[in-house]
Amino acid sequence: MEVERFGSGAPMLVLLSEESALELESPFLAELAKTRELIIPQPPGFGRSERPDWVSGPDDIAYMYLDLVERLGLKNIPVLAFSLGAYIAAQMAVKDDAFISQLILAGALGVKTGGPFDRDFMDIWTSLPEKVMAWKWADPGKGRPDLSGKTDEELAIIARNTESFARYCWEPYMHDPKLKRRLHRIRVPALFVWGAQDGFVTPACGKAYAELIPGAKFTSIADAGHYPHLEQPRAFLAAVHAFTG
Amino acid sequence: MQAWYFTEMPYPHLPPMDTLSTIRVSLPVKHFDPRIGADLYNRYFDEYMIADDAGLDMMVNEHHQTATCxxxxxxLSLAILARQTSRGRLCILGNPIANRGDPIRIAEEMAMVDCISRGRLETGFVRGVPYEVFAANTNPTRTVERLWEGIDLVQKAWTSxxxxxxxxxxxxxxxxxNVWPRPYQQPHPPIWVTxxxxxxxxxxxAARxxxxxTFLQPYTRVAELFGAYRGAYQLNGQPGGGGTAxxxxxxVAxxxxxxxxxxxxxxxxxxAKTEAQYRNPPGYAPVEANVQGLKGAFAGRTDAMRSQGLEFQREQGVVMYGTPDQVAAQVKRFYDLVGGFDHLLMMMQAGFLDHQKTAANIRLFAKECYPQIRDLARTSPLAAKAAAE
Incomplete structure (x- = not known):
């Protein structure tokens, strides 16, 4: 498994979203690394991590990450997680939250509170790419990756990430029906951060998710879609710092 | 050479194509008129019966949520043909076993049709084209494994x-x-894959x-694929059976x-138009192909083909048309270019092509063209050895 470690300060576990190729190049992570040592594992099939056949979703990945936390001897650290990463973080925390000081979940996937005909997550795989961009980004221009000048290896990472996201989230779509029944087990302070214009998973879905974790707080970021940390890094970092102290 | 009649049973009575963004997956079914549909279904089966009378074999396939099929x-089509035809072989190409998700039910259906038709069935299994994963909601990253696990289970069920x-x-x-009935053909009907x-x-x-x-591919690609097939065929010392289509x-006119x-x-x-997201679901194509896609170099086979003119498509072997002599010559040329093949699967009806023209196409091919190509040698292991050398 590929694990990136950089930055200086107290350690923080960062679980990136399905857009990790964008995130790794973002000013957001660079800014965060000024005050924190960031530990960033890449899920199986993302980045350069291998993807064994038996890994079928965030539930499996959560166990792999818990092993990693144990191996690295991480204790009492904050976990900051985005979208798919937040889905994995929630799957970890319901199994074992003893190593977590604070849990910050942004645009978290993983929980569906609506009924069978409700669209908690817009269907990104049957929709025109432009429409998906408009759901995910307050400013869709920000989501368009600049592929010019990328090497084949970098493009292969983007292609692997896209494929692996589908491997894990195709069905059940973007959620695990069991997870919402287990969220009460999370006892650490938790903060949900949501882009006010997230059209992929609406803030209302985020609030319903937050209500399933005892004492969890919810805050939204203006002028941001599904990736508020990329669209409004300053406002996002301010919200994180306010929470972690 | 065996020649097979095929139509995908299109529903072409749609608003003008340039007003639609897709006719697959998400075209609303309000565009389907059941009375027109009833006429089409019955007409298409009549045409299969004409093909049977004319001495052709018959192939059927299936797709979902699309006006093309x-x-x-x-x-169900096989079951109708098993009863309504009496002579030709019946090929289903194929059962989308990865998408249907119930291999045992498929084993039962095929065994039943094989018995009703008294052993005229050829059973194909297909992974399914990319856009099919949406209607089935099959994880696109796992369809190959599902296909082969399904085939293994069906074969075991038929032979136990x-x-x-x-x-x-x-x-x-x-x-x-414990599948009842047993297939009529023993140990089981021939198996095809695409x-x-x-x-x-x-x-x-080939090893199995x-x-x-393979469908609608330029001859260079077909030669590669058939070459790989024959190479593996020899390597595994297969005694016979198999073949290429x-x-x-x-x-023909x-x-x-x-x-x-x-x-x-x-x-x-x-x-036929298909929106971009349906053509390449995540994980259906391998990473290397998607890297080419990100560089703008990858296009589906129909995209590549349809942008070219009719002459080009004829040169590539993707379309074969002309007088019976001309079409026979095109089949023979293609046969030589790809190192021989065994089954000519002919899409002879599509779009608005009406009953009269379809019937004439079938009859003229069977009468004037088929006799000229029927005796093209099957790619037996011996011929395969020669081709490989």
Whole structure:
């Protein structure tokens, strides 16, 4: 498994979203690394991590990450997680939250509170790419990756990430029906951060998710879609710092 | 050479194509008029019966949520043909076993049709084209594994005549498997699989003695695929069976200009629109192909083909049209270019091509063209050895 470690300060576990190729190049992570040592594992099939056949979703990945936390001897650290990463973080925390000081979940996937005909997550795989961009980004221009000048290896990472996201989230779509029944087990302070214009998973879905974790707080970021940390890094970092102290 | 009649049973009575963004997956069914649909279904089966009378074999397939194909349950079509025809062989190409997710039910359906038709069935299994994963909601990253696990289970079910067995695979769990009836053909009907690029799958098909079929591909690609098939066939010392199949669009008429007009009607199929996200679901194509896609270099086979003119498509072997002599010459040329093949799968009806023209196409091909190509040697192991050398 590929694990990136950089930055200086107290350690923080960062679980990136399905857009990790964008995130790794973002000013957001660079800014965060000024005050924190960031530990960033890449899920199986993302980045350069291998993807064994038996890994079928965030539930499996959560166990792999818990092993990693144990191996690295991480204790009492904050976990900051985005979208798919937040889905994995929630799957970890319901199994074992003893190593977590604070849990910050942004645009978290993983929980569906609506009924069978409700669209908690817009269907990104049957929709025109432009429409998906408009759901995910307050400013869709920000989501368009600049592929010019990328090497084949970098493009292969983007292609692997896209494929692996589908491997894990195709069905059940973007959620695990069991997870919402287990969220009460999370006892650490938790903060949900949501882009006010997230059209992929609406803030209302985020609030319903937050209500399933005892004492969890919810805050939204203006002028941001599904990736508020990329669209409004300053406002996002301010919200994180306010929470972690 | 065996020649097979095929139509995908299109529903072409749509608003103008340029007003639609897709006719697959998400075209609302309000555009389907059941009365027109009823006429079409009955007409298409009449045409299969004409093909049977004319001495052709018959192939059916299925697709879902698309105006290009009203045959949404190919085993039902097979069942009708098993009773209504009496002579030709019946090929289903194929059962989308990865998408249907119930291999045992498929084993039962095929065994039943094989008995009703008194052993005229050829059973194909397909991974399914990319846009099919949406209607089935199959994880696109796992369809190859699902396909082969399903085939293994069906073969085992067909050939187990004693104690029931249990199966716990990655995708299917079944207990006390004991399929009634047995297939009429023993040990089971010939198995076909399809492919368009994955050479590993081709080799796997050859090693198992399955027929390998590919559709609407340029001859250079077909030569590669069939070459890989024959190579693997020899390597595994297969005793026989198997074979190769190719599908072009085919239109035969008394004059070349008449044939060209007919072919232009068939090309409706190539112009059917599909929105981008349906053509390449995540994980369906391998990472390397998607890297090419990100560089803007990858396009689906129909995209590549339809952007070219009719002459180019004819040169590539994707369309074959003309007088019976001309089409026979095109088949023979293609046969030579790809190192021989065994089955000519002919899409002879598509789009608005009407009953009269379809029937004429079938009858003229069977009468004037088929006799000229029927005796082309099958690619037996001996011929395969020669081709490989």
């Amino acid at each position: 009203l045959d949404v349950a190919a085993p 005549h004693g104690e029931p067995f249990n199966f716990e695979g990655d995708f299917t769990h079944r207990r006390a498997v 492919g368009s690029s994955d050479v590993d799958a081709v080799r796997r098909a 003695g399955f027929v390998f079929a 190719f599908m072009p669009l085919v239109y 008394d004059t070349e200009s008449e044939a060209e007009a007919g072919m232009k009607e068939l090309l409706w199929y190539m112009q």
